[in-house]
Amino acid sequence: MTRPFLKMNGLGNDFVVVETKSAPFAPTPEEIRAIAVRDGGIGCDQVIAIDPPSADGAQAFVRFWNADGEEVSACGNGTRCAGWILMQQAGSDEVVIDTKAGRLIAARAGERLVSVDMGEPGLGWEQIPLASEQDTEALGVVLFEHAVLMAPPGCVSMGNPHVVFFVPDIDAAPIRAAGPMVERHPLFPEHVNVGFAEILDRDRIRLRVWERGAGLTRACGTGACAALVAAARRGLTDREATVVLDGGELFIDWRDDGHVIMTGPAAVDFAGELP
Incomplete structure (x- = not known):
């Protein structure tokens, strides 16, 4: 059949x-x-x-x-x-x-x-989940030894686990090297989607995502949501932003009621x- x-x-x-x-x-x-x-x-x-x-x-x-x-x-x-x-x-x-x-x-x-x-993002370490208690706004663990990734990344659950690195130049980020290693780092018992975000403006983020189980992808909707939430928590952007992915743009709004709205x-x- x-x-x-x-x-x-x-x-x-x-x-x-x-x-x-x-x-x-x-x-x-x-x-x-x-x-x-x-x-x-x-x-x-x-x-x-x-x-x-x-x-x-x-x-x-x-x-x-x-x-x-x-x-x-x-x-x-x-x-x-x-x-x-x-x-x-x-x-x-x-x-x-x-x-x-x-x-x-x-x-x-x-x-x-x-x-x-x-819905609302999960921001507690046990919601991601992580293997041990951490500050999910800025992890205190080095996940990959590389100069542009030494700043602490943030973690967000959008129903699936995400870690987001903020990088000065997305084109110089070691995505193919870091992505698979961070995806399976022991800190993430369910493995993790790995985002690399360059802040272009208060309302604009350039993002590439190494997706758990799929590799480097042209777009990741939950990854775009996680990047905006992680950036807004650090004061790097406002709560609304256009996220520019390899495949195009998504508009993400982290509303005052806590819900994240993704449009694309x-x-x-x-x-x-x-x-």
Whole structure:
């Protein structure tokens, strides 16, 4: 039996999206890796399943897998894509989505633009989680020995763990060397997404992300949220900023009520069938 899918992307962060109304979808890590591999598979950063809702008030329960086969709780760009599909199907301008990280709300924000209320960031060390108690605004641990990374990074949970380094020049940051080492540092028992942020102005951040289980990615929605929160906590930016990623721009607003709102595009690339 084949199963239809949509190939979608949010700023180049790309997904294979499967709806499960007709049949359950319980892939093994090996099957996820086979779908995600770009040489011989369909190729994607994450696989997404849109399941029927599991609780009242939601339109769907959405699951995410990284390209390495690990199921994860949250994906910001993927949530925008899932939200776009659900709004198209319902003919509505807002949908409620449940995930393992909690309940999220997606809303139309313009032509092919979707805003997602990502909820409140987790700022406690046990929420990230970290292996030991730390000040998450500015870690007291050297995670990678390199001159431009010696300033203490910040940590934020957006339903998944993030560490954010603030660098003077994003092009000089040792992302490919530091990313995989920091991702699996013992301080992070669930591993971590590693952001490298250059502050361009009070309302503008340049960001590149080494994504947990996927590597260097063109965009990371939860990473953009984490970068803005980490920067605002340090007084480096205001609570609203445009985050410039390799794939394009996201607008992030850390509202006074504590919720983080992420706005950006969702695009459909093509449709196909999984064997």
